[in-house]
Amino acid sequence: DAKTTQPPSMDCAEGRAANLPCNHSTISGNEYVYWYRQIHSQGPQYIIHGLKNNETNEMASLIITEDRKSSTLILPHATLRDTAVYYCIVRASNYGGATNKLIFGTGTLLAVQP
Amino acid sequence: ETGVTQSPTHLIKTRGQQVTLRCSSQSGHNTVSWYQQALGQGPQFIFQYYREEENGRGNFPPRFSGLQFPNYSSELNVNALELDDSALYLCASSPSRGFFTDTQYFGPGTRLTVL
Numbered sequence: 001d002a003k004t005t006q007p008p009s010m011d012c013a014e015g016r017a018a019n020l021p022c023n024h025s026t027i028s029g030n031e032y033v034y035w036y037r038q039i040h041s042q043g044p045q046y047i048i049h050g051l052k053n054n055e056t057n058e059m060a061s062l063i064i065t066e067d068r069k070s071s072t073l074i075l076p077h078a079t080l081r082d083t084a085v086y087y088c089i090v091r092a093s094n095y096g097g098a099t100n101k102l103i104f105g106t107g108t109l110l111a112v113q114p
Numbered sequence: 115e116t117g118v119t120q121s122p123t124h125l126i127k128t129r130g131q132q133v134t135l136r137c138s139s140q141s142g143h144n145t146v147s148w149y150q151q152a153l154g155q156g157p158q159f160i161f162q163y164y165r166e167e168e169n170g171r172g173n174f175p176p177r178f179s180g181l182q183f184p185n186y187s188s189e190l191n192v193n194a195l196e197l198d199d200s201a202l203y204l205c206a207s208s209p210s211r212g213f214f215t216d217t218q219y220f221g222p223g224t225r226l227t228v229l
Contacts, residue, residue, distance in 0.1 A: 034217075043118075043204050043220035044157065087156060099170030100208060101147060102218060104156030 003027065004088045009109040012082075018075040020108050022088030025069040031092050033064060034102065035073045037084040044087065044104075047073065078112045085109050116141055118207050118221035126227045127195050135190045135224045137205030145169070146188040147218060148180060149204040157204055163188055164210060192226075200228045 005023040012018040024033065032051050036044040048055055048062045050071075055062045061074040075082055087107040091100060119138045127133050139146050145164045149157035159172040163182035177193040186207070192199055202225050206218035 036220075041202070041223075041225075043206075043222045046217055046219055049217065099147075099162045100145070100216070100218065101159040101162060101170055101172070102149075102157070102206075103159065104149075106156055 003031075003090045003103065004105055006086070006088050006105060006108045008106065009111065011111050011113055012075075012078045014080060014112055014114050015077055018078040018082065018110055018112070020073040020075075020086050020088075020110060021070065022073070023070045024088070024090050027068050027090050028092070031090045033062065033068075033071050034089045034091055035060070035062065036087045036089065036102075036104075037082075038087070038107070039081075039084045047086075049091075078110075080112050080114060083110060083112045118205055118219055120203075120205050120221040120224050122224060123222070124225045124227075126229065128229050129195055129197060131195050132191065132193045133195060133226060135192075135203050135205075135226070137188045137190070137207075137221060139186045139188070139205075139207030140219055143207035143209045143219075144186050145208045145210050146182055146186065147206045147208070148188070148190045149206065150174070150199075151202040151204060151223070152198075153201070160190070195228045197228050200226060202226075 034049040035047040038044045050062045064071045085107040147162040148160040151157040161171040162169045166182045182188045202223045204223045206220045208218045
């Protein structure tokens with residue numbers, strides 16, 4: 001079972017910041033938070049990941065609370081092309097050759113409105 | 115740098131047939147994972163291959179099998195197709211450096227329809 005809880009859907013106005021929440025209250029100390037998105041009928045696209053510090057890249061920012069029980073993905077200026085299902089996933093760091101499989105939930109459908 | 119590619123894009127089979135799906139991993143990646151995504155669901159992990167050996171398997175029956183080749187490309191084979199096997203099949207590759215296996219990058223998927 002997925003270890004994360006996300007709202008099933010959200011709306012955002014084009015040009016505004018989209019803030020997608022994720023709850024992972026049972027996260028372990030060695031588990032990373034990963035975000036992927038999936039535009040209709042395409043393969044999931046990697047966005048960002050983090051362990052405990054906030055992270056930023058060219059696509060998004062990831063804010064992880066100090067207790068690591070929740071996080072927020074921020075798309076700073078949403079466009080229509082950001083309309084997609086966004087998946088928040090917790091994944092253990094896998095030393096020793098263990099599988100780095102991803103366990104997906106049902107994600108959040110973000111609809112960016114013109 | 116070439117990303118993950120999959121073939122074919124779409125496929126239609128009938129119940130009881132066998133199917134082979136193919137995946138070319140991203141350059142420099144030696145680990146390949148396969149996922150099944152039914153309509154309206156998130157992807158479900160089938161199995162993973164690392165350096166030509168299976169390295170973890172999800173809750174799928176033995177009629178789902180795979181191979182990884184020396185160039186790290188991979189095949190997913192499904193025997194005795196059932197209607198419920200209709201799904202988007204996704205391949206993801208990732209680099210492994212020593213003991214640590216890194217972020218997975220997905221291909222566009224193969225849409226399989228079983229009639």
